[in-house]
Amino acid sequence: MRRSYKWISAIAGTFxxxxxxxxxxxxxxxxxxxxxxxxxxNTGQAEFDVFASNKRVVAVQxxxxxxxxxxxxxxxxxxxxxxxxxxxxxxxxxxxxxTFGNFSQQREDTADSDDDDNTINENETVKEVILYLxxxxxxxxxxxxxxxxxxxxxxxxEDREDPNSDQDGDGLTDQEERVRGTNPFDPDTDGDGIxxxxxxxxxxxxFANTFALDSIFSGRFVDFNDQDQYVGETFTLKVEPSSFFxxxxxxxxxFEELQEYFSNTxxxxxxxxxxxxxxxxxxxxxEIISFLEDDPDTAETDESLxxxxxxxxxxxxxxxxxxxxxxxxxxxxxxxxxxxSNFSDFLRGLHISLTPENEDLMILFNLADPNAGITIxxxxxxxxxxxxxxxxxxxxxxxxxxxxxxxxxxxGNFTSGNAVNTFIDDPFNADITTAxxxxxxxxxxxLKGGSGIAAEIRLFGEDGGEEIINQIxxxxxxxxxxNLVFQVDQDELENLGGTVEPPRLYLFNGETSAxxxxxxxxxxxxxxxxxxxLNYDGILQRDQDGDGTQYTIRITEYINDIIxxxxxxxxxxxxxxxxxxxxxxxEAEGDMGSRIDLPVMNAVxxxxxxxxxxxxxxxxxxxKLKLEVFFTxxx
Numbered sequence: 001m002r003r004s005y006k007w008i009s010a011i012a013g014t015f016x017x018x019x020x021x022x023x024x025x026x027x028x029x030x031x032x033x034x035x036x037x038x039x040x041x042n043t044g045q046a047e048f049d050v051f052a053s054n055k056r057v058v059a060v061q062x063x064x065x066x067x068x069x070x071x072x073x074x075x076x077x078x079x080x081x082x083x084x085x086x087x088x089x090x091x092x093x094x095x096x097x098x099t100f101g102n103f104s105q106q107r108e109d110t111a112d113s114d115d116d117d118n119t120i121n122e123n124e125t126v127k128e129v130i131l132y133l134x135x136x137x138x139x140x141x142x143x144x145x146x147x148x149x150x151x152x153x154x155x156x157x158e159d160r161e162d163p164n165s166d167q168d169g170d171g172l173t174d175q176e177e178r179v180r181g182t183n184p185f186d187p188d189t190d191g192d193g194i195x196x197x198x199x200x201x202x203x204x205x206x207f208a209n210t211f212a213l214d215s216i217f218s219g220r221f222v223d224f225n226d227q228d229q230y231v232g233e234t235f236t237l238k239v240e241p242s243s244f245f246x247x248x249x250x251x252x253x254x255f256e257e258l259q260e261y262f263s264n265t266x267x268x269x270x271x272x273x274x275x276x277x278x279x280x281x282x283x284x285x286x287e288i289i290s291f292l293e294d295d296p297d298t299a300e301t302d303e304s305l306x307x308x309x310x311x312x313x314x315x316x317x318x319x320x321x322x323x324x325x326x327x328x329x330x331x332x333x334x335x336x337x338x339x340x341s342n343f344s345d346f347l348r349g350l351h352i353s354l355t356p357e358n359e360d361l362m363i364l365f366n367l368a369d370p371n372a373g374i375t376i377x378x379x380x381x382x383x384x385x386x387x388x389x390x391x392x393x394x395x396x397x398x399x400x401x402x403x404x405x406x407x408x409x410x411x412g413n414f415t416s417g418n419a420v421n422t423f424i425d426d427p428f429n430a431d432i433t434t435a436x437x438x439x440x441x442x443x444x445x446x447l448k449g450g451s452g453i454a455a456e457i458r459l460f461g462e463d464g465g466e467e468i469i470n471q472i473x474x475x476x477x478x479x480x481x482x483n484l485v486f487q488v489d490q491d492e493l494e495n496l497g498g499t500v501e502p503p504r505l506y507l508f509n510g511e512t513s514a515x516x517x518x519x520x521x522x523x524x525x526x527x528x529x530x531x532x533x534l535n536y537d538g539i540l541q542r543d544q545d546g547d548g549t550q551y552t553i554r555i556t557e558y559i560n561d562i563i564x565x566x567x568x569x570x571x572x573x574x575x576x577x578x579x580x581x582x583x584x585x586x587e588a589e590g591d592m593g594s595r596i597d598l599p600v601m602n603a604v605x606x607x608x609x610x611x612x613x614x615x616x617x618x619x620x621x622x623x624k625l626k627l628e629v630f631f632t633x634x635x
Contacts, residue, residue, distance in 0.1 A: 041632050043480070048627040050484070051462040052442045052574075052613045054435055055454045055596060059262040060603040061586040062421035063246070067136070067215065067364040067578075069421055070352055071235065073606040074219040074360035076497030078448045079426030081606055084268040085352040086242050087367055087419035088344050089374065089405040094416055096339040098332070100124045101380035101401060105333025117394055122380040124329045126321040127400070130375045131239065131277070133352075133365045134314035135285075136215035139528050149178035150185075153212030154228070171197035183207040203305045208287040211313055215364035215578075216283070217606055219500055233283045234357040237317060241273035242349040246418040262589060263423040263451045263603070268351055276319040276350070280357070285313050311371060315363075324376050328403075340416075349419075362606055367407035367419050375404045421603070423451050429496070436591075442613030444489055445625070447505070449576040449605030451588075454598060456510060457484070457572040459559075459627055464569045472563055477631040482559040486574075487623040488540075488548040489610045501548040502576050502607040503530055505538045506599055507555070510573035513585040513597045516558045529579045538580070548609070559629065576608075577601040 062068075069083035091098060099105075101122035111119045144151055148163035159165035163175035170187030172180070181204030182196045183189040190202045216230045244267045249255040261267070288311040327347055331337050336346040354363060366372065382399040385392050408417040428436070432446055436453065441462070446453045460468045486505065493499055508515050517536035524532040530539060538553045561567035578601040585597040612623040 041634055043630070043632050046629045046631065048460055048465070048468065048629065050460070050614050050625055050627055051458040052445055052625060053439070053456050054442055054446050055456055056436045056591045057448075057450075057452050057454055057588050057596065057598065058591065059264040059423075059451050059589040060598060061260050061588065062263045062423070062603055063261040063418055064258065064415065064586075065419075065421065065600065065603055066366065066582065067604045068367055068419055069362055069364055069604060069606065071217075071354040071362040072356055072360045073217050073362040075448075075499055075606070075608055076219060077493060077499040077610065078432070078446075078452060078608045079428060080360075081362075081426070081450070082353075082424040083362060083606075084422045084424075085365070085367070085419060086244065086246070086267045086349055086422065087352065087407045088246055088349040088417045089347060089407065090409055090417040091340055091343065092404060092406065094340045094409070094411070096343060097337060098403060100329055100332050100378065100403060101399075102382060109333075117385075118383045120381055120383050120396065122382070124332070124378050124380040124401075126325040126329055127377045127379055129319040129321055129324045130316060130377070131319050131373075132288075132311065132314060132316045132375070133367075133372050134312045134369055135213050135283075136364055136366065137312060138212040138214050139526070146175075147178075148174035148184070150174050151210075151212045154210060170195050181205040185210050206291075206305055206307060208289050209310075210286050213283070213285050213313065217362040217364075217500070219360050220358070228285065230283050230361070231285050233361055234280055235283075235361055236278065236280050236355040236357070237315060238278045238351075238353045238355070239276040239319060240271045240351045240353075241276065241323070241347070242267070242270055242351050243272035244270035245345060245348050246420065248418060259418075260587070261418075261420040263421060264589075265420065265422065267420055268353070268422045271351060274320060274323060276323055277317055279317055281315060281317060287311060287313060288316055315365075319374065324374075328376060328405075329378060364604055367417075368410045368415055370406075370410075372408075373404050373406040375402055377402045425451055431496070441615040443615050443617055444492065445486070445574065445611040445613045446608070447502070447574065447576055447611070448608035449502070449578075449602050452576075452608060454596065454602075455574040457507065457574055459562075459569055459572070466569075469562060469569065475633055477563070477629075477633050479556060479560050479563060479629060479631055481554065481628075481630040482556045483628045484553045484555060484625070485628060486551040486553070486625055487612045488550060489612050489623070490547050490549075492610045496610075499609065500607055501540055501609050502605065503540050504577070504580060505551045505553060505574060506577040506580055506602075507538065507553050507572055507574050508583070508585075508599070509558075509570050510597070511568075511570040515583045516553075516555050516572075518557045521557070529581065532581050536580075551611075573597070575599055575602050576605045578605045 068085045070085050072080065072082050074080045101124050103119065103122065107119060108121050111121050138151060138153055146161045146163040148165065150167050152160045155165065155167065164173040166172065167174050167184045168187045172182065174184045177184040177196065182202055186207065187195050189196055189207055190199070192199065196202060213230060247259045250257050250259040289307050290309045292306045292308045335342060337343055377400065379398050379400055381396050383394055384397050385394045408415050408419055435442070435444060435446060445455045447455065459465065484507065517533050521535060523534045525534065536554055538551055540548045541550050543549050562569050575598050577599040582599065582601050584600045586600050586603070588596050588598045590596045612620060612625060614625045616624045
């Protein structure tokens with residue numbers, strides 16, 4: 001069954017060395033010639049047992065994240081999750097005491113007493129308030145390999161390196177349309193009834209460009225190759241004022257450390273004020289564009305055909321104007337707007353929730369995107385003077401202005417403002433719960449991003465395999481390659497209803513949180529998450545039907561550190577991540593108040609899977625988790 005995913009990581013008892021499966025190739029005697037004269041080398045392969053245990057993740061830290069989730073993800077294996085965003089609003093560059101119109105409120109208050117005719121009460125009035133949250137797009141380095149103006153994800157595989165393909169079938173190649181400035185997705189760009197290949201008067205670039213979207217999740221089974229699958233999906237967006245105060249610093253540390261908020265903190269229920277919007281929206285992968293107004297004084301030019309602004313595809317919706325009139329414009333010059341800290345205590349933030357029209361839909365947003373925020377468009381009175389034959393005359397005219405409040409802002413090395421994801425999770429089914437409570441070596445490894453499940457992996461057995469490690473050293477093995485092979489339990493996934501499988505696993509040092517790959521020797525083909533760290537691997541392999549079969553993680557450097565450099569055989573943590581390049585970890589809450597470090601990008605990954613453990617069920621012994629070591633030794 002083909003699935004969709006979006007983008008845009010002790011065996012009981014002791015095992016003795018004598019039972020390891022080691023095969024030596026006696027004929028490869030020339031491998032070491034020239035290194036140790038007259039002393040041939042042999043190569044071999046060994047398989048070692050490991051110990052694995054599942055670790056329940058009760059909650060993850062969900063503030064200070066790169067991305068935030070809104071919506072519902074319905075995982076047939078692990079249950080339903082709802083994600084709600086609560087975010088503060090921030091002044092541009094954190095500069096408080098904003099001025100609306102030409103004059104500060106203090107200056108306006110002197111309108112009746114000073115001698116300057118220009119000083120008037122400006123009567124600022126909100127016209128509209130617009131919330132904009134851009135969708136995540138496929139990374140720019142992967143968008144268009146053939147440079148024809150059509151992103152790879154929007155072309156068929158055979159057209160991705162062919163600039164002469166014709167996406168819309170209008171007789172012009174995509175490359176020709178790029179040069180002409182016509183739309184490769186529309187055979188009649190300007191809608192005048194004349195096809196682009198015949199039209200000689202089409203205005204250049206008046207259309208909304210089309211982009212491939214990323215970071216949208218659904219548990220429904222659809223064709224993964226269809227990158228437009230979410231276009232046309234509808235959802236209801238609801239925005240409400242929050243009364244929960246999000247602190248930046250933790251009072252329990254004498255305000256010396258950042259405040260941590262977790263996914264199970266009750267924040268979303270703190271609502272105070274009117275619903276600002278409750279509207280049904282539709283996902284589109286086209287730019288949001290606006291045009292200039294036509295100037296009647298330039299009869300020969302139609303400015304309405306000139307694009308004024310372009311915004312990437314995203315959520316764009318009008319909010320309640322009365323709320324922002326009363327709490328922003330009418331507060332000009334007040335104590336509440338005097339500073340960012342005052343404002344964050346006065347208007348404590350917004351709750352953003354998303355309810356899919358169909359079964360589920362989860363969207364990830366970057367709240368620190370420079371364009372993400374709330375724009376207040378308002379009118380105000382302006383005193384204008386004109387010269388006449390009798391002298392100078394003054395009049396009051398209506399002028400339009402706008403002011404934008406951001407959510408979060410990237411300022412140098414830190415992100416200002418605070419936002420939190422709240423997760424509302426269904427409980428795991430009985431089979432998964434039983435496996436999480438088991439203390440013996442795992443039959444199956446369950447992985448679920450966010451407030452889900454991670455796994456602890458111990459190489460060479462639960463006790464750390466000191467005797468085995470010493471034996472390898474005594475044999476003077478040169479470790480050429482070491483792999484952990486995780487087989488997907490596809491039958492169990494299907495029995496539980498099936499799931500969208502995560503494209504990659506992340507294994508790291510559970511004691512130091514350090515990655516196991518070596519940046520100096522890693523290989524990458526692109527900046528996308530699945531194009532990086534290819535020596536380390538961990539990427540899902542699929543069969544012809546698109547079902548996952550296994551993940552292979554290379555830990556050669558780590559094993560050599562243990563064998564050759566006498567490093568500690570530390571406990572490893574296996575988890576999911578949405579971007580392996582972001583190796584930072586945050587503290588998560590485990591069972592009984594325990595703590596576990598997990599990747600930051602684990603918190604934004606709603607996916608899950610089931611793998612065979614080191615102690616698989618009867619009849620599945622060939623699927624067991626094992627450590628494969630390829631080595632060279634001297635005779």
